[in-house]
Amino acid sequence: MENQEEIEDKILEIVTEQFKKDGGSNGVSIGAFDEILSLSIQERNDFLQSMANKKKIHIFQSLNGRRITLPK
Numbered sequence: 001m002e003n004q005e006e007i008e009d010k011i012l013e014i015v016t017e018q019f020k021k022d023g024g025s026n027g028v029s030i031g032a033f034d035e036i037l038s039l040s041i042q043e044r045n046d047f048l049q050s051m052a053n054k055k056k057i058h059i060f061q062s063l064n065g066r067r068i069t070l071p072k
Contacts, residue, residue: 008051010036011068015057019070027060027067 011033018028030048037044048068051057058071 007036007047008056011048011051012056012070015068015070024058024069024072027058027062027069030059030066030068033068 014032014036015028018026030045033048034044037047039047048057048059052059055071057068059066059068061067
């Protein structure tokens, strides 16, 4: 696995691009990062939750599942 900071930067890049498009309304599907992280589902969720705890991303529940956006 790559350096944790590099992975966080890639995730933030994807989330930022989507945030620019929708203003944070829709976010990115939590499964969109599976290829970048190459982790089990539990490890992926823990990694993304640690980013949310650091206030780098915001995880919210939409009608169809958990999604990620930037904190407002």
